[in-house]
Amino acid sequence: FDIALWDLKARRANLPLAKLLGAHRDSVRCYNTSGGFLHETVEQIKDNATRTLESGVGAIKIKVGLPDRSEDLRRVAAVREHLGDGVPLMVDANQQWDRPTALRVGRALEEFDLVWIEEPLDAYDVEGHAELARSLTTAVATGEMLTSVAEHYELIRAGAVDVLQPDAPRVGGITQFLKLATLADHHHLQLAPHFAMEIHVHLAAAYPREPWVEHFDWLHPLFNERLETRDGRMHLSDRPGLGITLADQTRAWTVETATTDAPR
Structure with missing residues (x-):
């Protein structure tokens, strides 16, 4: 409901949500996750990465956390060699260690x-996480599983995160996300929202520090519109609100609707 109300507010203002919030940029860096899962071979991941970069996405993230740690390292080494030194690369252990x-x-x-x-x-x-962040030169990213501003603040307060990864729907919507973004900026943190790129491209564009947005095409069947990626960045559209409308397929999947009277 919170996200829908922000979408409605921006539509009434005839502005993209990012512009309503005070965008710092018209595009954001983006990376892809969906081509680097553990069940895929190294060759599959390399092929996926090549196609992803050709589509305009700027960075690659692959999964780690196999029982054989040496296999994790071998896979990362192979992907890094394939990409070269100039392409940003991330890894995701999904809480396995x-x-x-x-x-x-x-x-x-x-x-x-x-x-x-x-x-x-x-x-x-x-x-x-705090101990790990102090011990490694590589940035530590986390936060996608947390469900409130308070839980994220515990990470921030303890110095346990370098890249905060909140999920707007999971933390309670855009209102709560904006509170969290203010805390993150105050503590000089990087921001990389989790999933739901159709929402997060707007929120990331309004973050003062250069963020990342996670590119997933899993929700494409839900909407008529597509986000544009080129030159390693995800670009905002000039459509008002979130800039997306429900596809006919989505309406076909609808099992229940409700109508409310306008407030008086």
């Missing part, structure tokens, strides 16, 4: 010049 493993593997990964290591530990292990 304990503290000793995260430190050991994190140090081994430093030679690959990663943008960040994502979710190396349990999402709620604030102390562990």
Whole structure:
């Protein structure tokens, strides 16, 4: 509801949501996750990465966290060699490591010049993330699983995160996300919102520091419009609000509707 109300407010103002919020830029850096899952071979990941970069996305993220840590390192090394030194590369462990493993593997990964290591530990292990952030030169990213501003603030307060990754729908909508973004900026943190790029491209564009947005095409069937990616960046449209409308397929999937009277 919160997101829908912000969309409505921007539409009534005839402005893209980012412009209503006070955009700092018309495009944001974007990276792709959906081509680097653990079940895929290294060759598949390399092919996926090539196609992703050709589509205009600017960076690649792959999954790590296999039982065999040496296999993780081998895969990262192969992808880094394939991409070359000029393409930003991130890894995501999805909370698979304990503290000793995260430190050991994190140090081994430093030679690959990663943008960040994502979710190396349990999402709620604030102390562990803080210790890891102090010990590694690679940035530590986390936050996507948290569900409130207060939970994110615990990470921020403890110095447990370098790249904050809030999910606007998960933390309670755009209103709560904006509170969190203010805290993150005050603490000089990088921002890389999780999933829902159709929403987050607007919120990232309104963040004072240069952010990242995660590119997923999984929600394409829901909307008539597509976000434009070129030259490594995701570009804002000039359409009002979030700039998206529901596709006919989405309406076909609708199982229940409700109508309310206008407020008096």
